Amino acid sequence: MTWKPSALLPDLSPWRSSRDFRLLWVQGLIAYFGSFTAMVALPLQIKELTGSPFAVGAMGAVELVPLVVFGLYGGALADAVDRRRMILATEAGLALLAAVLLLNALLPRPMLWPLYVVAAGVSAMAGLQRPALDALIARIVPHDQLLAAAALNALRWQLGAVAGPALAGLVVAYAGHGPAYATTVCCFAVSVALCLRLSPAPPAGGAGRPSLRGIAEGARYAWSRPVLLGTYAIDLAAMLLAYPPTLFPFLADELDAKWSLGLMYAAGSVGSVVLTLTSGWTSRVRRHGLMVVFGAAGWGLAVAGAGWFDDVWAVLLCLAVAGAGDMLSGLGRSTIWNQTIPDGLRGRLAGIEVLSYSVGPQLGQVRSGAMAGWTGTRGAVWGGGLACVAAVGLLAAALPRLVAYDATTDPDARRRRAAGAP
The missing domain is CATH 1.20.1250.20 (MFS general substrate transporter like domains)
Structure with missing residues (x-):
């Protein structure tokens, strides 16, 4: 058997075999792009408003607890409801939170407390959404293509992680926080439109209501x-x-x-x-x-x-x-x-x-x-x-x-x- 350099390239089988995977991949890339743009603009705005490293670092503290709590609850919820609806609802929630950042940035004197509230809200939405996204992959991708799907999803994240902060730095430096948040709002609006095209993903038969007993199970x-x-x-x-x-x-x-x-x-x-x-x-x-x-x-x-x-x-x-x-x-x-x-x-x-x-x-x-x-x-x-x-x-x-x-x-x-x- 002759080895070919193309054997090193990412396996595109999930992209070819699953329409929903293609939609999720594109939707995720756009959402990551918007998320990373806000992730750069938000701490920079806190720094400008306070001049305090402690105030910037406090954002991590307000994010951790919602992520843990809602991540566990989101996992139970993802097994009990339609995962497509859950992804769509949380993506719409993220769009609304980005709109709050935009409106606050357009005020003559932007306020500090909404930035922390939004940071906690984004963390909660991410905790709710990620289990549904992770759980959906195995349902829409053939079993023998799961590793290839993981590689393609990792590439999507990396593209967003590189391009999002790079653009955010330029936009904030030359145009201010408002345009950066406007970019995030637009990205999530497109993401929501793509999520609407996903196929329904109802819970498995016999799924119960989300509960502490379910989490313990x-x-x-x-x-x-x-x-x-x-x-x-x-x-x-x-x-x-x-x-x-x-x-x-x-x-x-x-x-x-x-x-x-x-x-x-x-x-x-x-x-x-x-x-x-x-x-x-x-x-x-x-x-x-x-x-x-x-x-x-x-x-x-x-x-x-x-x-x-x-x-x-x-x-x-x-x-x-x-x-x-x-x-x-x-x-x-x-x-x-x-x-x-x-x-x-x-x-x-x-x-x-x-x-x-x-x-x-x-x-x-x-x-x-x-x-x-x-x-x-x-x-x-x-x-x-x-x-x-x-x-x-x-x-x-x-x-x-x-x-x-x-x-x-x-x-x-x-x-x-x-x-x-x-």
């Missing part, structure tokens, strides 16, 4: 499945022990390269994009548990290198490799979830994933800042990276079923595959 299911438990645990360990962005300003100073700060923040995304654009080979992988383990271990090892090397270009290269490792692990996690979780529990498990996804980086920032006070900046970076590698190794040893996971033989994956493709 999802938690018990996750706890009873070592493969799923391993994906959550490894992701949490990697973010808790080796999440370094908080230390980038101090690392740039120690390397006598203040000019490199922006590149440090961007390097991980560059590595993720490169991995995604060359992800065609992952469609032939069946041992997705190994993808999770190797990706997370690679993330930790590369972060350790970023704290160890003295040369700033070596540091940037390590951060790019770390981003690629994180993306590899993320593709493995997403594929395992979509291949094994029953449709009736998918929303609740996605809600638990939102909890893991949000808490890990937040606690990781606290960990890195506290450790830097004891060991210095570079010690906190490389020490956290090595701790991540050790934790991933221990978790892999403690959860052998995750390492042994094979999409063709795993009982849960076979049951899900036998349940029928869209």
Whole structure:
């Protein structure tokens, strides 16, 4: 068999086979573009109104609790209602919140408190929406194309993450906050129009009303499945022990390269994009548990290198490799979830994933800042990276079923595959 360079390109099978996937992909790209535009404009406006770093940082505090609470509830809701309606309602809610930002920015003297209210509201809407979005993918994409769908969705996010902030910075600098928020409103209006064209996605038969008992049922299911438990645990360990962005300003100073700060923040995304654009080979992988383990271990090892090397270009290269490792692990996690979780529990498990996804980086920032006070900046970076590698190794040893996971033989994956493709 002759190897072709095209084998590295992303697998476009989900795009060709599913109309709803195409709609969601385009809708998501436009929504991400608008979201990232507001994510840059909002803290800049708080900074201009207050001049206080604490006031800007407080935005993260008001966002965390709604994300956790509504993420768990949104997971239960996604299993009990039509997921299309849930996505449409939350997208419309995000459009209204963007309109509040726009109206406030057009006032002669914009007020501060609405910015925090909107930040909390956006976090709540995101917590409600993400489980429904995640749960819908496995219903609209054939079982054997789920990893390719995860790669394409990751590429969509990366495009929005790069283009949105870049445009927002230019718009705010030259036109002010009003036009930036107007861009966000327009993006969400288009997104809502695309969501209206999605096919209905009613709940699975026998679905009950959202309740604490339902959330607990999802938690018990996750706890009873070592493969799923391993994906959550490894992701949490990697973010808790080796999440370094908080230390980038101090690392740039120690390397006598203040000019490199922006590149440090961007390097991980560059590595993720490169991995995604060359992800065609992952469609032939069946041992997705190994993808999770190797990706997370690679993330930790590369972060350790970023704290160890003295040369700033070596540091940037390590951060790019770390981003690629994180993306590899993320593709493995997403594929395992979509291949094994029953449709009736998918929303609740996605809600638990939102909890893991949000808490890990937040606690990781606290960990890195506290450790830097004891060991210095570079010690906190490389020490956290090595701790991540050790934790991933221990978790892999403690959860052998995750390492042994094979999409063709795993009982849960076979049951899900036998349940029928869209």
